[in-house]
Amino acid sequence: MNESTQQKQSAYDPFLDERMHHLKQPTQPNGYSNQDFYHPYGGKMPRKGKFVAGLLAFFFPGLGHFYLGLMQRGFTVMLCFALNIVAIVYSVSLPGGGSVPLVVLLSLLVPAIYFxxxxxxLQCTDRVNAERIYGIVPEGMTPLISNGGFAFKGSSLGLILVVCGVCVLMFSVNPAWLQFIFSSGGPYFGAVLLIVAGLFLLLKTRNK
Structure with a gap:
Protein backbone atom coordinates (compact mmCIF):
# COMPACT_ATOMS: atom_id res chain seq x y z
CA MET A 1 0.00 0.00 0.00
CA ASN A 2 1.57 3.27 -1.12
CA GLU A 3 1.78 6.47 0.89
CA SER A 4 -1.00 8.33 -0.99
CA THR A 5 -3.49 5.52 -0.29
CA GLN A 6 -2.62 5.56 3.41
CA GLN A 7 -3.16 9.34 3.56
CA LYS A 8 -6.59 9.00 1.92
CA GLN A 9 -7.65 6.33 4.38
CA SER A 10 -6.41 8.31 7.40
CA ALA A 11 -8.22 11.44 6.18
CA TYR A 12 -11.54 9.62 5.69
CA ASP A 13 -14.19 10.76 8.14
CA PRO A 14 -17.43 8.74 8.03
CA PHE A 15 -19.37 11.48 9.83
CA LEU A 16 -18.31 14.15 7.31
CA ASP A 17 -18.99 11.77 4.43
CA GLU A 18 -22.50 11.11 5.73
CA ARG A 19 -23.22 14.83 6.11
CA MET A 20 -22.01 15.58 2.58
CA HIS A 21 -24.16 12.77 1.25
CA HIS A 22 -27.14 14.12 3.20
CA LEU A 23 -26.69 17.66 1.84
CA LYS A 24 -26.64 16.37 -1.74
CA GLN A 25 -30.06 14.73 -1.34
CA PRO A 26 -33.06 16.53 -2.91
CA THR A 27 -35.28 18.33 -0.43
CA GLN A 28 -39.02 18.31 -0.05
CA PRO A 29 -41.16 21.48 -0.34
CA ASN A 30 -41.18 21.83 3.46
CA GLY A 31 -37.38 22.09 3.53
CA TYR A 32 -36.62 18.60 4.86
CA SER A 33 -34.45 16.04 3.16
CA ASN A 34 -35.98 12.81 1.87
CA GLN A 35 -33.68 10.84 4.18
CA ASP A 36 -33.25 11.08 7.93
CA PHE A 37 -29.94 12.26 9.31
CA TYR A 38 -27.92 9.36 10.70
CA HIS A 39 -24.89 9.73 12.94
CA PRO A 40 -22.37 7.01 11.95
CA TYR A 41 -21.13 6.73 15.55
CA GLY A 42 -24.56 6.45 17.16
CA GLY A 43 -28.11 5.29 16.68
CA LYS A 44 -30.97 6.95 14.88
CA MET A 45 -32.58 9.79 16.83
CA PRO A 46 -36.23 9.01 17.68
CA ARG A 47 -38.98 11.32 16.54
CA LYS A 48 -41.18 13.17 18.98
CA GLY A 49 -44.84 12.39 18.36
CA LYS A 50 -47.21 15.26 17.59
CA PHE A 51 -50.14 13.31 19.02
CA VAL A 52 -48.39 12.75 22.35
CA ALA A 53 -47.24 16.39 22.58
CA GLY A 54 -50.74 17.65 21.76
CA LEU A 55 -52.38 15.22 24.19
CA LEU A 56 -50.13 16.26 27.07
CA ALA A 57 -50.64 19.95 26.26
CA PHE A 58 -54.40 19.27 26.20
CA PHE A 59 -54.34 17.78 29.70
CA PHE A 60 -52.37 20.65 31.27
CA PRO A 61 -50.53 23.67 29.79
CA GLY A 62 -46.77 23.13 29.61
CA LEU A 63 -46.73 19.32 29.71
CA GLY A 64 -46.39 19.07 25.94
CA HIS A 65 -43.30 21.29 26.02
CA PHE A 66 -41.81 19.17 28.80
CA TYR A 67 -42.25 16.09 26.59
CA LEU A 68 -40.37 17.89 23.80
CA GLY A 69 -37.53 18.79 26.16
CA LEU A 70 -38.40 22.51 26.18
CA MET A 71 -38.32 22.88 29.94
CA GLN A 72 -38.05 26.67 30.14
CA ARG A 73 -40.88 27.20 27.67
CA GLY A 74 -43.15 24.71 29.42
CA PHE A 75 -42.39 26.08 32.86
CA THR A 76 -43.15 29.64 31.72
CA VAL A 77 -46.50 28.58 30.23
CA MET A 78 -47.40 26.77 33.46
CA LEU A 79 -46.42 29.80 35.52
CA CYS A 80 -48.48 32.24 33.44
CA PHE A 81 -51.51 29.94 33.52
CA ALA A 82 -51.34 29.47 37.30
CA LEU A 83 -50.77 33.17 38.05
CA ASN A 84 -53.70 34.13 35.85
CA ILE A 85 -56.01 31.83 37.81
CA VAL A 86 -54.67 33.22 41.10
CA ALA A 87 -55.34 36.78 39.90
CA ILE A 88 -58.93 35.87 38.96
CA VAL A 89 -59.62 34.27 42.35
CA TYR A 90 -58.06 37.22 44.18
CA SER A 91 -60.06 39.75 42.19
CA VAL A 92 -63.38 37.96 42.76
CA SER A 93 -62.71 37.48 46.49
CA LEU A 94 -62.40 41.23 47.09
CA PRO A 95 -65.31 43.13 48.72
CA GLY A 96 -67.88 43.90 46.05
CA GLY A 97 -66.67 41.18 43.72
CA GLY A 98 -63.83 43.23 42.26
CA SER A 99 -63.80 45.06 38.94
CA VAL A 100 -65.96 43.40 36.29
CA PRO A 101 -63.85 44.52 33.27
CA LEU A 102 -60.68 43.25 34.94
CA VAL A 103 -62.27 39.90 35.81
CA VAL A 104 -63.50 39.53 32.21
CA LEU A 105 -60.04 40.39 30.85
CA LEU A 106 -58.31 37.91 33.14
CA SER A 107 -60.91 35.26 32.30
CA LEU A 108 -60.28 35.72 28.57
CA LEU A 109 -56.57 35.17 29.17
CA VAL A 110 -57.27 31.62 30.43
CA PRO A 111 -58.37 30.19 27.04
CA ALA A 112 -55.80 32.37 25.28
CA ILE A 113 -52.93 30.85 27.28
CA TYR A 114 -54.42 27.36 27.02
CA PHE A 115 -54.83 27.33 23.24
CA LEU A 122 -47.75 21.06 18.02
CA GLN A 123 -45.62 23.54 16.06
CA CYS A 124 -42.60 23.03 18.30
CA THR A 125 -42.72 19.29 17.56
CA ASP A 126 -41.74 19.93 13.93
CA ARG A 127 -38.84 22.17 14.91
CA VAL A 128 -37.57 19.79 17.58
CA ASN A 129 -37.69 16.86 15.15
CA ALA A 130 -35.85 18.93 12.55
CA GLU A 131 -33.02 19.64 14.98
CA ARG A 132 -32.84 16.13 16.42
CA ILE A 133 -33.25 14.05 13.25
CA TYR A 134 -32.06 16.17 10.33
CA GLY A 135 -29.33 18.06 12.14
CA ILE A 136 -30.55 21.35 10.64
CA VAL A 137 -33.49 23.70 11.00
CA PRO A 138 -35.30 24.63 7.75
CA GLU A 139 -35.42 28.29 6.80
CA GLY A 140 -38.11 30.17 8.67
CA MET A 141 -37.91 27.95 11.75
CA THR A 142 -36.26 29.15 14.96
CA PRO A 143 -33.89 26.73 16.74
CA LEU A 144 -35.36 25.55 20.03
CA ILE A 145 -33.18 22.90 21.63
CA SER A 146 -30.09 25.09 22.00
CA ASN A 147 -31.82 27.70 24.18
CA GLY A 148 -34.25 25.50 26.10
CA GLY A 149 -37.13 26.40 23.84
CA PHE A 150 -37.37 30.03 24.84
CA ALA A 151 -36.07 33.32 23.55
CA PHE A 152 -35.10 34.40 27.06
CA LYS A 153 -31.64 33.76 28.42
CA GLY A 154 -31.00 32.56 31.95
CA SER A 155 -30.93 36.08 33.41
CA SER A 156 -34.26 37.00 31.77
CA LEU A 157 -35.90 33.81 32.98
CA GLY A 158 -34.60 34.57 36.47
CA LEU A 159 -36.18 38.03 36.25
CA ILE A 160 -39.51 36.44 35.32
CA LEU A 161 -39.29 34.14 38.35
CA VAL A 162 -38.55 37.11 40.61
CA VAL A 163 -41.55 39.04 39.27
CA CYS A 164 -43.83 36.02 39.71
CA GLY A 165 -42.53 35.53 43.25
CA VAL A 166 -43.27 39.17 44.08
CA CYS A 167 -46.81 38.78 42.68
CA VAL A 168 -47.46 35.70 44.81
CA LEU A 169 -46.11 37.54 47.87
CA MET A 170 -48.38 40.53 47.21
CA PHE A 171 -51.42 38.28 46.85
CA SER A 172 -50.54 36.63 50.16
CA VAL A 173 -49.87 39.86 52.10
CA ASN A 174 -52.89 41.57 50.50
CA PRO A 175 -51.93 45.24 51.02
CA ALA A 176 -54.53 48.00 50.80
CA TRP A 177 -53.08 49.55 47.64
CA LEU A 178 -53.33 46.20 45.83
CA GLN A 179 -57.00 45.91 46.82
CA PHE A 180 -57.57 49.41 45.44
CA ILE A 181 -55.96 48.48 42.11
CA PHE A 182 -58.10 45.37 41.67
CA SER A 183 -61.36 46.93 42.92
CA SER A 184 -61.43 50.63 41.97
CA GLY A 185 -58.61 50.83 39.46
CA GLY A 186 -59.38 47.57 37.67
CA PRO A 187 -60.63 49.10 34.38
CA TYR A 188 -57.64 51.41 34.17
CA PHE A 189 -55.26 48.55 34.95
CA GLY A 190 -56.74 46.43 32.16
CA ALA A 191 -56.60 49.32 29.69
CA VAL A 192 -52.97 50.07 30.54
CA LEU A 193 -52.11 46.39 30.19
CA LEU A 194 -53.64 46.23 26.70
CA ILE A 195 -51.91 49.46 25.64
CA VAL A 196 -48.51 48.20 26.83
CA ALA A 197 -49.02 44.86 25.06
CA GLY A 198 -50.02 46.62 21.83
CA LEU A 199 -47.01 48.96 21.94
CA PHE A 200 -44.71 45.99 22.57
CA LEU A 201 -46.04 44.16 19.51
CA LEU A 202 -45.75 47.29 17.35
CA LEU A 203 -42.14 47.91 18.39
CA LYS A 204 -41.27 44.24 17.91
CA THR A 205 -42.76 44.22 14.39
CA ARG A 206 -41.02 47.47 13.46
CA ASN A 207 -37.61 46.19 14.58
CA LYS A 208 -37.80 43.14 12.28
Whole structure:
Protein backbone atom coordinates (compact mmCIF):
# COMPACT_ATOMS: atom_id res chain seq x y z
CA MET A 1 0.00 0.00 0.00
CA ASN A 2 1.57 3.27 -1.12
CA GLU A 3 1.78 6.47 0.89
CA SER A 4 -1.00 8.33 -0.99
CA THR A 5 -3.49 5.52 -0.29
CA GLN A 6 -2.62 5.56 3.41
CA GLN A 7 -3.16 9.34 3.56
CA LYS A 8 -6.59 9.00 1.92
CA GLN A 9 -7.65 6.33 4.38
CA SER A 10 -6.41 8.31 7.40
CA ALA A 11 -8.22 11.44 6.18
CA TYR A 12 -11.54 9.62 5.69
CA ASP A 13 -14.19 10.76 8.14
CA PRO A 14 -17.43 8.74 8.03
CA PHE A 15 -19.37 11.48 9.83
CA LEU A 16 -18.31 14.15 7.31
CA ASP A 17 -18.99 11.77 4.43
CA GLU A 18 -22.50 11.11 5.73
CA ARG A 19 -23.22 14.83 6.11
CA MET A 20 -22.01 15.58 2.58
CA HIS A 21 -24.16 12.77 1.25
CA HIS A 22 -27.14 14.12 3.20
CA LEU A 23 -26.69 17.66 1.84
CA LYS A 24 -26.64 16.37 -1.74
CA GLN A 25 -30.06 14.73 -1.34
CA PRO A 26 -33.06 16.53 -2.91
CA THR A 27 -35.28 18.33 -0.43
CA GLN A 28 -39.02 18.31 -0.05
CA PRO A 29 -41.16 21.48 -0.34
CA ASN A 30 -41.18 21.83 3.46
CA GLY A 31 -37.38 22.09 3.53
CA TYR A 32 -36.62 18.60 4.86
CA SER A 33 -34.45 16.04 3.16
CA ASN A 34 -35.98 12.81 1.87
CA GLN A 35 -33.68 10.84 4.18
CA ASP A 36 -33.25 11.08 7.93
CA PHE A 37 -29.94 12.26 9.31
CA TYR A 38 -27.92 9.36 10.70
CA HIS A 39 -24.89 9.73 12.94
CA PRO A 40 -22.37 7.01 11.95
CA TYR A 41 -21.13 6.73 15.55
CA GLY A 42 -24.56 6.45 17.16
CA GLY A 43 -28.11 5.29 16.68
CA LYS A 44 -30.97 6.95 14.88
CA MET A 45 -32.58 9.79 16.83
CA PRO A 46 -36.23 9.01 17.68
CA ARG A 47 -38.98 11.32 16.54
CA LYS A 48 -41.18 13.17 18.98
CA GLY A 49 -44.84 12.39 18.36
CA LYS A 50 -47.21 15.26 17.59
CA PHE A 51 -50.14 13.31 19.02
CA VAL A 52 -48.39 12.75 22.35
CA ALA A 53 -47.24 16.39 22.58
CA GLY A 54 -50.74 17.65 21.76
CA LEU A 55 -52.38 15.22 24.19
CA LEU A 56 -50.13 16.26 27.07
CA ALA A 57 -50.64 19.95 26.26
CA PHE A 58 -54.40 19.27 26.20
CA PHE A 59 -54.34 17.78 29.70
CA PHE A 60 -52.37 20.65 31.27
CA PRO A 61 -50.53 23.67 29.79
CA GLY A 62 -46.77 23.13 29.61
CA LEU A 63 -46.73 19.32 29.71
CA GLY A 64 -46.39 19.07 25.94
CA HIS A 65 -43.30 21.29 26.02
CA PHE A 66 -41.81 19.17 28.80
CA TYR A 67 -42.25 16.09 26.59
CA LEU A 68 -40.37 17.89 23.80
CA GLY A 69 -37.53 18.79 26.16
CA LEU A 70 -38.40 22.51 26.18
CA MET A 71 -38.32 22.88 29.94
CA GLN A 72 -38.05 26.67 30.14
CA ARG A 73 -40.88 27.20 27.67
CA GLY A 74 -43.15 24.71 29.42
CA PHE A 75 -42.39 26.08 32.86
CA THR A 76 -43.15 29.64 31.72
CA VAL A 77 -46.50 28.58 30.23
CA MET A 78 -47.40 26.77 33.46
CA LEU A 79 -46.42 29.80 35.52
CA CYS A 80 -48.48 32.24 33.44
CA PHE A 81 -51.51 29.94 33.52
CA ALA A 82 -51.34 29.47 37.30
CA LEU A 83 -50.77 33.17 38.05
CA ASN A 84 -53.70 34.13 35.85
CA ILE A 85 -56.01 31.83 37.81
CA VAL A 86 -54.67 33.22 41.10
CA ALA A 87 -55.34 36.78 39.90
CA ILE A 88 -58.93 35.87 38.96
CA VAL A 89 -59.62 34.27 42.35
CA TYR A 90 -58.06 37.22 44.18
CA SER A 91 -60.06 39.75 42.19
CA VAL A 92 -63.38 37.96 42.76
CA SER A 93 -62.71 37.48 46.49
CA LEU A 94 -62.40 41.23 47.09
CA PRO A 95 -65.31 43.13 48.72
CA GLY A 96 -67.88 43.90 46.05
CA GLY A 97 -66.67 41.18 43.72
CA GLY A 98 -63.83 43.23 42.26
CA SER A 99 -63.80 45.06 38.94
CA VAL A 100 -65.96 43.40 36.29
CA PRO A 101 -63.85 44.52 33.27
CA LEU A 102 -60.68 43.25 34.94
CA VAL A 103 -62.27 39.90 35.81
CA VAL A 104 -63.50 39.53 32.21
CA LEU A 105 -60.04 40.39 30.85
CA LEU A 106 -58.31 37.91 33.14
CA SER A 107 -60.91 35.26 32.30
CA LEU A 108 -60.28 35.72 28.57
CA LEU A 109 -56.57 35.17 29.17
CA VAL A 110 -57.27 31.62 30.43
CA PRO A 111 -58.37 30.19 27.04
CA ALA A 112 -55.80 32.37 25.28
CA ILE A 113 -52.93 30.85 27.28
CA TYR A 114 -54.42 27.36 27.02
CA PHE A 115 -54.83 27.33 23.24
CA UNK A 116 -51.48 29.07 22.73
CA UNK A 117 -49.91 26.26 24.73
CA UNK A 118 -51.73 23.62 22.65
CA UNK A 119 -50.90 24.93 19.18
CA UNK A 120 -47.40 26.00 20.15
CA UNK A 121 -46.62 22.47 21.38
CA LEU A 122 -47.75 21.06 18.02
CA GLN A 123 -45.62 23.54 16.06
CA CYS A 124 -42.60 23.03 18.30
CA THR A 125 -42.72 19.29 17.56
CA ASP A 126 -41.74 19.93 13.93
CA ARG A 127 -38.84 22.17 14.91
CA VAL A 128 -37.57 19.79 17.58
CA ASN A 129 -37.69 16.86 15.15
CA ALA A 130 -35.85 18.93 12.55
CA GLU A 131 -33.02 19.64 14.98
CA ARG A 132 -32.84 16.13 16.42
CA ILE A 133 -33.25 14.05 13.25
CA TYR A 134 -32.06 16.17 10.33
CA GLY A 135 -29.33 18.06 12.14
CA ILE A 136 -30.55 21.35 10.64
CA VAL A 137 -33.49 23.70 11.00
CA PRO A 138 -35.30 24.63 7.75
CA GLU A 139 -35.42 28.29 6.80
CA GLY A 140 -38.11 30.17 8.67
CA MET A 141 -37.91 27.95 11.75
CA THR A 142 -36.26 29.15 14.96
CA PRO A 143 -33.89 26.73 16.74
CA LEU A 144 -35.36 25.55 20.03
CA ILE A 145 -33.18 22.90 21.63
CA SER A 146 -30.09 25.09 22.00
CA ASN A 147 -31.82 27.70 24.18
CA GLY A 148 -34.25 25.50 26.10
CA GLY A 149 -37.13 26.40 23.84
CA PHE A 150 -37.37 30.03 24.84
CA ALA A 151 -36.07 33.32 23.55
CA PHE A 152 -35.10 34.40 27.06
CA LYS A 153 -31.64 33.76 28.42
CA GLY A 154 -31.00 32.56 31.95
CA SER A 155 -30.93 36.08 33.41
CA SER A 156 -34.26 37.00 31.77
CA LEU A 157 -35.90 33.81 32.98
CA GLY A 158 -34.60 34.57 36.47
CA LEU A 159 -36.18 38.03 36.25
CA ILE A 160 -39.51 36.44 35.32
CA LEU A 161 -39.29 34.14 38.35
CA VAL A 162 -38.55 37.11 40.61
CA VAL A 163 -41.55 39.04 39.27
CA CYS A 164 -43.83 36.02 39.71
CA GLY A 165 -42.53 35.53 43.25
CA VAL A 166 -43.27 39.17 44.08
CA CYS A 167 -46.81 38.78 42.68
CA VAL A 168 -47.46 35.70 44.81
CA LEU A 169 -46.11 37.54 47.87
CA MET A 170 -48.38 40.53 47.21
CA PHE A 171 -51.42 38.28 46.85
CA SER A 172 -50.54 36.63 50.16
CA VAL A 173 -49.87 39.86 52.10
CA ASN A 174 -52.89 41.57 50.50
CA PRO A 175 -51.93 45.24 51.02
CA ALA A 176 -54.53 48.00 50.80
CA TRP A 177 -53.08 49.55 47.64
CA LEU A 178 -53.33 46.20 45.83
CA GLN A 179 -57.00 45.91 46.82
CA PHE A 180 -57.57 49.41 45.44
CA ILE A 181 -55.96 48.48 42.11
CA PHE A 182 -58.10 45.37 41.67
CA SER A 183 -61.36 46.93 42.92
CA SER A 184 -61.43 50.63 41.97
CA GLY A 185 -58.61 50.83 39.46
CA GLY A 186 -59.38 47.57 37.67
CA PRO A 187 -60.63 49.10 34.38
CA TYR A 188 -57.64 51.41 34.17
CA PHE A 189 -55.26 48.55 34.95
CA GLY A 190 -56.74 46.43 32.16
CA ALA A 191 -56.60 49.32 29.69
CA VAL A 192 -52.97 50.07 30.54
CA LEU A 193 -52.11 46.39 30.19
CA LEU A 194 -53.64 46.23 26.70
CA ILE A 195 -51.91 49.46 25.64
CA VAL A 196 -48.51 48.20 26.83
CA ALA A 197 -49.02 44.86 25.06
CA GLY A 198 -50.02 46.62 21.83
CA LEU A 199 -47.01 48.96 21.94
CA PHE A 200 -44.71 45.99 22.57
CA LEU A 201 -46.04 44.16 19.51
CA LEU A 202 -45.75 47.29 17.35
CA LEU A 203 -42.14 47.91 18.39
CA LYS A 204 -41.27 44.24 17.91
CA THR A 205 -42.76 44.22 14.39
CA ARG A 206 -41.02 47.47 13.46
CA ASN A 207 -37.61 46.19 14.58
CA LYS A 208 -37.80 43.14 12.28
Missing amino acids: YNLFDA
